[in-house]
Amino acid sequence: xxxGPYILLASLEGAVTAAVLALxxxxxxxxxxxxxxxxxxxxxxxxxxxxxxxxxxxxVGGHPAVGFAAALVIAPLLVAAIAVVADMTVxxxxxxDPERTIVATIGILYIIQQVTLMTYGPDARPVEPPFNTxxxxxxxxxxDGKFQMYWPWGLSTTSYKLSVIAAAGVVLVGVWLMMAxxxxxxxxxxxxxDRETALAFGIPVERIYAIVFGMGAGLAALAAVLIVPxxxxxxxxxxxxxxxxxxxxxxxxLGSLPGTVLAAILIxxxxxxxxxxxxxxxxxxxxxxxxxxxxxxxxxGLFGVKTR
Amino acid sequence: xxxxxxxxxxxxxxxxxxxxxxxxDLPKGEIRALIGPNGAGKTTFVSLxxxxxxxxxxxxxxxxxxxxxxxxxxxxxxxxxxxxxxxSVFARLSVFENVALAARKxxxxxxxxxxxxxxxxxxxxxxxxxxxxxxxxxxxxxxLLEIAMGLVQRPRLLILDEPTQGxxxxxxxxxxxxxxxxxxxxxxxxxxxxxxxxMETADRITVLNFGEILAEGTPTEIHADARVQAAYLGxx
Amino acid sequence: xxxxxKTVLLHGGLLALLLGLQFVLPAYHHGNLARIMVLAxxxxxxxxxFGYTGLLSLGHALxxxxxxxxxxxxxxLLGATPAPAMIGGLIAGAVVAxxxxxxxxxxxxxxxxxVTLMFAQAGYLAVLYFGSVTRGDEGFVIQQAQRMxxxxxxxxxxxxxxxxxxxxxxCLIAVLWLVQSPFGKVLVAIRENEERARMLGYDVFxxxxxxxxxSGTMSAAAxxxxxxxxxxxxxxxASVQYSIFPLLWVLLGGAxxxxxxxxxxxxxxxxxxxxxxxxxxxxLIAGVALVVLTLFAPQGLIGEVRSRIWxxxx
Numbered sequence: 001x002x003x004g005p006y007i008l009l010a011s012l013e014g015a016v017t018a019a020v021l022a023l024x025x026x027x028x029x030x031x032x033x034x035x036x037x038x039x040x041x042x043x044x045x046x047x048x049x050x051x052x053x054x055x056x057x058x059x060v061g062g063h064p065a066v067g068f069a070a071a072l073v074i075a076p077l078l079v080a081a082i083a084v085v086a087d088m089t090v091x092x093x094x095x096x097d098p099e100r101t102i103v104a105t106i107g108i109l110y111i112i113q114q115v116t117l118m119t120y121g122p123d124a125r126p127v128e129p130p131f132n133t134x135x136x137x138x139x140x141x142x143x144d145g146k147f148q149m150y151w152p153w154g155l156s157t158t159s160y161k162l163s164v165i166a167a168a169g170v171v172l173v174g175v176w177l178m179m180a181x182x183x184x185x186x187x188x189x190x191x192x193x194d195r196e197t198a199l200a201f202g203i204p205v206e207r208i209y210a211i212v213f214g215m216g217a218g219l220a221a222l223a224a225v226l227i228v229p230x231x232x233x234x235x236x237x238x239x240x241x242x243x244x245x246x247x248x249x250x251x252x253x254l255g256s257l258p259g260t261v262l263a264a265i266l267i268x269x270x271x272x273x274x275x276x277x278x279x280x281x282x283x284x285x286x287x288x289x290x291x292x293x294x295x296x297x298x299x300x301g302l303f304g305v306k307t308r
Numbered sequence: 309x310x311x312x313x314x315x316x317x318x319x320x321x322x323x324x325x326x327x328x329x330x331x332x333d334l335p336k337g338e339i340r341a342l343i344g345p346n347g348a349g350k351t352t353f354v355s356l357x358x359x360x361x362x363x364x365x366x367x368x369x370x371x372x373x374x375x376x377x378x379x380x381x382x383x384x385x386x387x388x389x390x391x392x393x394x395x396s397v398f399a400r401l402s403v404f405e406n407v408a409l410a411a412r413k414x415x416x417x418x419x420x421x422x423x424x425x426x427x428x429x430x431x432x433x434x435x436x437x438x439x440x441x442x443x444x445x446x447x448x449x450x451x452l453l454e455i456a457m458g459l460v461q462r463p464r465l466l467i468l469d470e471p472t473q474g475x476x477x478x479x480x481x482x483x484x485x486x487x488x489x490x491x492x493x494x495x496x497x498x499x500x501x502x503x504x505x506x507m508e509t510a511d512r513i514t515v516l517n518f519g520e521i522l523a524e525g526t527p528t529e530i531h532a533d534a535r536v537q538a539a540y541l542g543x544x
Numbered sequence: 545x546x547x548x549x550k551t552v553l554l555h556g557g558l559l560a561l562l563l564g565l566q567f568v569l570p571a572y573h574h575g576n577l578a579r580i581m582v583l584a585x586x587x588x589x590x591x592x593x594f595g596y597t598g599l600l601s602l603g604h605a606l607x608x609x610x611x612x613x614x615x616x617x618x619x620x621l622l623g624a625t626p627a628p629a630m631i632g633g634l635i636a637g638a639v640v641a642x643x644x645x646x647x648x649x650x651x652x653x654x655x656x657x658x659v660t661l662m663f664a665q666a667g668y669l670a671v672l673y674f675g676s677v678t679r680g681d682e683g684f685v686i687q688q689a690q691r692m693x694x695x696x697x698x699x700x701x702x703x704x705x706x707x708x709x710x711x712x713x714x715c716l717i718a719v720l721w722l723v724q725s726p727f728g729k730v731l732v733a734i735r736e737n738e739e740r741a742r743m744l745g746y747d748v749f750x751x752x753x754x755x756x757x758x759s760g761t762m763s764a765a766a767x768x769x770x771x772x773x774x775x776x777x778x779x780x781x782a783s784v785q786y787s788i789f790p791l792l793w794v795l796l797g798g799a800x801x802x803x804x805x806x807x808x809x810x811x812x813x814x815x816x817x818x819x820x821x822x823x824x825x826x827x828l829i830a831g832v833a834l835v836v837l838t839l840f841a842p843q844g845l846i847g848e849v850r851s852r853i854w855x856x857x858x
Contacts, residue, residue: 038654038657038658090835090838090839093839094838094839098653098654099600099653099654099657100838100842102600102602102654102657103600103791103795103834103838104834104835104838104839106788106791106831106834107830107831107832107833107834107835107836107838108831108835109831110827110828110830110831110834111828111831111832111835112831113827113831114825114826114827114828114831115825115828117824117825118823118825118828122824243665246658246662250658279673281669281672281673282673284665284669285666285669285670285673288662288663288665288666288669289662289663289666291658291662292647292648292658292659292662292663292666293647295651295655295658295659295662296647296648296650296651296659297650299651299655358743360739360743379747380742380743381742381743381745381746381747381748382745382747384743384744384745385745390743392740392743396737396739396740397737397740398733398736398737398740399736399737400736401732401733401736405729408729409729409730409733409741409744410744412726412729412730413744413745413746416726457744461744461745
């Protein structure tokens with residue numbers, strides 16, 4: 001294949017990565033923005049979403065679409081419920097102290113991961129996509145002074161991948177509408193702005209925190225359900241989304257939703273394209289160094305505006 | 309001989325000018341009180357002097373040298389000491405260790421440090437509490453500990469930010485005597501709300517209002533100043 | 545008895561006990577204890593930053609691995625004998641720590657934790673990326689012939705125990721000396737109230753940087769010794785898990801106590817050792833321990849002892 005179609009293919013794959021990453025990272029960003037805590041277990045909520053999706057699809061049976069639809073609803077809700085329990089039993093009790101929260105969520109990370117290993121086991125298992133039509137993509141060439149259209153071998157995507165991108169877009173718009181237009185969104189923003197004042201105005205901050213933590217985990221789980229027909233569910237699959245979400249949230253400016261989405265698209269797309277030219281390991285090294293250096297030299301993020 | 313002076317010292321906080329073009333001179337050996345209504349910029353001003361916060365513009369000179377660009381710890385090492393308005397002792401360390409941390413910049417060796425610490429604690433009458441955890445002290449005693457941490461450094465300039473807040477009357481009397489006793493060795497800049505402390509200890513008074521110097525003079529002059537009365541003393 | 549005498553007696557007693565144990569322990573536990581002593585050195589190094597200076601690093605595997613690979617590469621590429629190879633490891637650790645400290649200390653709190661995590665992750669990935677030299681995940685073995693130090697075979701169980709003991713004793717004494725020194729007391733002051741320490745005239749950044757270098761170098765010493773004594777160098781030791789371990793050991797044993805790191809390492813080592821007989825999901829123990837410690841015993845075992853019984857514990 002020539003380089004042009006190759007890059008188009010990489011961008012399409014990158015767009016799927018970006019869509020899933022945006023959902024996962026927005027979950028992390030929401031938690032950081034409102035609660036001012038870093039949830040290191042976020043990647044495990046993602047993994048749990050994928051594993052539960054397999055479990056739901058498995059137990060429902062019938063046409064793949066039925067199982068998948070059930071998983072799409074049940075898995076994020078279950079994960080959100082687990083996160084709410086973790087919030088109320090652990091994080092609330094340490095009063096969301098930033099450092100202790102990180103240590104505690106590292107603990108939660110291992111608990112979720114290892115319990116999954118004990119119950120679900122070490123195997124990677126697929127979930128069947130509800131629909132999966134192969135869509136070939138044409139490419140244009142300039143030969144003898146006129147355009148020619150042809151169908152390069154291997155340049156294709158699937159209807160499922162395109163719908164993942166669409167679904168992520170819909171959910172993100174939904175999150176934005178919720179934050180901007182609903183009462184609960186208003187309460188969340190008030191809590192984010194000033195916890196003490198919010199408390200003084202009678203906003204049930206603890207309940208808001210539990211909802212936000214659950215929502216953040218639910219978004220990660222939803223992202224995982226969307227990706228699991230492409231990737232397979234495995235108990236160690238939480239590491240990469242965690243790392244990438246960190247990168248996205250930090251580069252996008254901690255706690256800023258538009259910045260997070262923008263950074264997710266940038267990282268997702270470039271991840272696909274960079275790995276065409278570089279080894280994925282080198283790409284990851286560069287990305288982690290970028291995050292560290294952004295935090296050191298530009299803590300407001302690459303897109304953030306300096307406050308204070 | 310001027311120990312400390314500022315020229316055109318200015319600090320803006322997001323559009324609000326807390327300190328506005330202040331020219332200030334403090335001669336060596338003087339006890340100067342800095343007074344003014346709440347929000348006049350007193351704490352901001354002394355924080356600019358010792359480098360806790362960066363000025364928007366302006367210069368500070370200490371002992372003839374321009375220290376405007378020195379970080380806080382270097383200014384302290386030149387012989388300034390600063391006691392915090394909001395008590396800021398090492399709450400989980402012992403009273404002794406609190407003062408020892410301040411002393412070790414000046415004296416070395418276990419015995420010498422202990423001697424200096426006990427001398428400073430004696431000055432504020434806290435020696436019998438040396439082994440207590442600082443956080444367990446009463447509020448007033450924590451204020452005294454702050455002062456001891458300032459004293460043990462034997463600074464050339466001692467900046468005291470509302471030292472008598474929360475002290476009992478007898479402790480305030482002891483404090484007045486302590487400050488007068490330091491007169492020969494130490495220049496003192498004292499932010500104070502308690503007028504009896506100001507009137508009985510200060511050589512001169514600077515009045516700050518809305519971030520600017522409103523008046524400067526001896527206690528008697530300030531007491532008689534109509535502008536000061538209007539701005540601050542009210543009925544006087 | 546003065547506090548100083550009690551301190552000497554308690555810690556000297558522990559060292560005497562460890563020295564004596566090697567003659568009575570059965571082979572399995574003998575080997576374990578040698579490992580625990582080396583890992584406890586790692587934990588003590590971590591404790592200098594976390595326990596005494598209040599800097600929570602999530603990237604100490606970078607230092608452990610710097611020491612291990614500094615040593616291992618010296619042996620593999622330069623044909624160094626154990627003593628110079630150890631020094632190679634220490635230098636690698638110190639250099640990496642100085643570089644990381646100079647950058648990461650520009651941040652604080654949560655940002656500091658994430659920056660250290662990211663640098664360590666980059667280090668781990670670099671070990672994998674340069675697999676042609678480091679042998680990546682697979683790692684490499686340091687042969688018995690390469691572990692002869694001045695005629696002493698470090699692969700021999702007794703010699704190995706002895707070497708681990710000497711390293712542990714040196715580091716324990718160094719930590720005790722450090723935390724009783726004026727410098728160490730400034731570190732504690734910075735942990736307790738950084739702004740106040742600065743306003744007493746202490747150069748906070750310099751003190752923190754030195755703490756990071758000391759901590760990194762001691763962690764590197766543990767990494768180098770671990771590779772040398774147990775004959776294996778591999779990428780696992782650079783992974784996130786090995787950054788979490790010292791945090792876990794120190795939290796369990798008691799942050800900011802001289803004995804805590806050893807006690808924490810000892811308990812956690814055997815907990816994981818016992819549970820790995822039962823399940824492959826032994827890291828569950830680590831997870832539960834982290835959550836339980838954070839919730840119920842943030843001071844750790846020795847920290848509880850100190851606040852309840854022996855207030856003089858350093």
